Amino acid sequence: MKGHYYKRGKSWSFIIDIGKDHTGKRRQKQMGGFKTKKEAELACAELITQIEKNEYIEPSKLTFGEFLKDFMENHVRLTIRQSTYESQISVINKHIYPGLGHLELQKITPMIIQKFYSNKLREGLSASYIRIMHAIISKTLKTATEWELISKNVSTLLKPPRVENNDVEVWTxxxxxxxxxxxxxxxxxxxxxxxxxxxxxxxxxxxxxxxxxxxxxxxxxxxxxxxxxxxxxxxxxxxxxxxxxxxxxxxxxxxxxxxxxxxxxxxxxxxxxxxxxxxxxxxxxxxxxxxxxxxxxxxxxxxxxxxxxxxxxxxxxxxxxxxxxxxxxxxxxxxxxxxxxxxxxxxNTYSHVLPDMQKSLADNFENAIQIENASIDKKGKIL
Structure with a gap:
């Protein structure tokens, strides 16, 4: 597979065959605006590598919000309980659509989503609530990758905020x-x-x-x-x-x-x-x-x-x-x-109880062994 290079004005461009469509017609990809032929050759080589590895995704103007809406209505809704669906839709409408919905699906980066999480923390949302949003975003991007709408699920590169294990409410x-x-x-x-x-x-x-x-x-x-x-x-x-x-x-x-x-x-x-x-x-x-x-x-x-x-x-x-x-x-x-x-x-939920349990366990183990008080005969047996 080779690219054809040509100069138009002061910039370089290339054109390459990217296979055939469903009718058998040849499809080509053209990219331009490179300052030098070397830059065009590097870009062409990267595109060829993507095509050969089946990683090339045709550019699309589809927004994250458009895909998320379709994904939730026509896929997620059929696979989860109605109450769970309504709960997730509430999170999406309040936060995810307003914050990320307008972005093109293929242009979402780890930095964009990480900044989105940071802003939500500053707005006062809890880490556990943001992890719920992360789960929805991750599932959506994972599916977009499987459906070949994007080449990579960038959510795998993110670190949602850690939830502190605060003591649960209990009465005596x-x-x-x-x-x-x-x-x-x-x-x-x-x-x-x-x-x-x-x-x-x-x-x-x-x-x-x-x-x-x-x-x-x-x-x-x-x-x-x-x-x-x-x-x-x-x-x-x-x-x-x-x-x-x-x-x-x-x-x-x-x-x-x-x-x-x-x-x-x-x-x-x-x-x-x-x-x-x-x-x-x-x-x-x-x-x-x-x-x-x-x-x-x-x-x-x-x-x-x-x-x-x-x-x-x-x-x-x-x-x-x-x-x-x-x-x-x-x-x-x-x-x-x-x-x-x-x-x-x-x-994990009741880790606040574990220290007391550990102390009891240590005392019980010591009482069971009783090394210092044990009497041993000449053959090494306990009397």
Whole structure:
């Protein structure tokens, strides 16, 4: 493969065959504006190398925003949950479209995206939020590379901001006891109790059905989760296989659930056909699902009224896991109970517990060995 060089005015140009189109017609690529013939030869050689390695991409004016919109609507939307899709679209509309959407897809560089991340940090966005944006951008550019719209996925050269492992919000055993006592007669007591005693997620609790509660065997099965999509409440299956799990419950929880079911049955009889029975354990007065924001507001009210340490609803799940680890429970068992994809997530999330566990482990190991107090006979055996 050779280039044909010619001089036009004071600059050099070259022309090269780049194959044939789908009709069999010869296609050529022409580039000019080089000060010397040597510059034109170097550019031509680089282009030939790209063509021979199948790395050459025909220049396009397609913008990153145009491709991202098409990619999300016609590909991503078909492969992920609607709630996840809506969450990603929100991030895209708020930040990615305004910041990068106008740029030509082929002209995006690592420096441009890295500067975009830095600006978002200065605007006050968290590192974890920026990593969400990075995941969307990386997936988009990876696909653009696979579809041969760009020659390289520049996101692989980026370093998104590191997320600091701040301690998670947790309550002490005393604070838990006080909270449960204060909320015993409140509407959402059953939800609080389930979060504290089982470590279930809020959506899992609000989506829990009586048919998934085996009170005789002392087990709860996670089979659906409540989400809010475009302002509407909807039930979906758990995201992962690990999330779809069974949780053992104690006699205390069984007792709380039985008492709650009895009160709910009385309400059903009282309302008759006015009760919308979705078989939900946690429901509104008329049986409809509870809005996820309502339970947040109730928790915030209780904390403010009784001057309790601030904590979010998800912090009750963190409290459950933290106490289990502090009590010496196997992290693998805790991970399975929480529905984490792998035990590493559990260990990373609750790293604040590990120092105490390490101390306990060291003391237990020393007590088991007892080298100094051991008596050895002449054959080297322990007496």
């Amino acid at each position: 055993m005393t604070e838990i006891t006080q909270f449960l006592s204060l909320t015993k007669n409140r509407k959402f007591y059953i939800a609080y109790a389930l979060a504290i005693f089982t470590g279930m997620r809020k959506g899992e609790i609000l989506g829990l059905r009586w048919r998934d509660c085996d009170l005789d065997k002392g087990q709860i099965r996670i089979r659906q989760t409540l989400y809010k999509v475009k302002g509407a409440l909807t039930f979906q299956e758990p995201k992962t296989r690990k999330s779809k799990r069974s949780i053992s419950i104690s006699e205390t929880v069984i007792s709380i659930l039985k008492k709650h079911r009895a009160a709910q049955n009385e309400l059903k009889l009282k309302l008759g056909n006015a009760y919308r029975d979705h078989d939900l354990v946690v429901a509104n007065y008329n049986g409809n699902p509870v809005d996820l924001g309502d339970i947040n507001r109730d928790l915030k009210y209780v904390i403010s009224k009784y001057n309790l340490p601030k904590i979010k609803f998800h912090g009750l799940r963190h409290t459950h896991a933290t106490l289990l680890l502090q009590l010496g429970e196997n992290p693998k068992v805790v991970s399975e109970r929480l529905g984490h994809a792998e035990v590493g997530i559990t260990l």
